[in-house]
Amino acid sequence: MKLATWNVNSLKVRLPHVLAWLAENPVDVLCLQELKMDHPVFPLAEIEAAGYRAVWYGQKTYNGVAILTRAPLEGEAVVTGIPGFEDEQRRVIAATVNGVRVICAYVVNGEAVGSAKFEYKMAWLAALERYVAEELARHPALALLGDYNIAPEDRDVYDPEAWHEKVLCSTPERAAFQRLCALGLSDAFRLFNQEDKQYSWWDYRAMMFRRNLGLRIDHILITEALKARAAGCEIDRTPRKWERPSDHTPVVLTLSQ
């Protein structure tokens, strides 16, 4: 079983990329973030024609998340948003696929440390932590995939000095990431030997991708039950090289069975 996550930065623009990538990488689960698309205009027909089912939580202009699966989704277990957390921004959707609880999350960017948006980011992360803790009590096999907008360590940053205590890299954000891990989750990418300087996002500006100046901010966190099945985790830079790419590229987890 393969699970992947990809911030597509507008599904309208990136649908051809998603379909082309799925044709080459027929993963079982693909979590998408930043659909930037109103709920009713989701391109379900094109996705079904590619052999996938989908659940989504769309929003005009901003945010929006989806889970694409090859297998049927189990029952009525689809949950949108963070239960109990009032949020106008549509950033979370959860579903159960092949016995795995899949939570797809688009974490708040936060703009700058100390800004109002940063305060929202930290409150949002606290709500996510509580939600995931509740889900873990019910689902031993759980994966939390998405754009975390957090680079967990300096080795996930092309220039740690330039980014020192900047948004995406600050101590409180990294502490929030560690609190999620402390619930019993592991960063799947770091379970395996990896080449240095592997990132999942590169700013569109200043030819950052060509110079490989990026951050690793897209992650797949998994429970012990899935860790026992984890066979590999890779960042696929290929779509970032395509014409008119998203600024993020997919991260893929392979499970045995």
Place this chain on the structure above:
DNA sequence: ATGGTTGATCCTCAA
């Protein structure tokens, strides 16, 4: 040098 680009919308905002 506080720069640069992209997407959605309506020209500025968010990333």
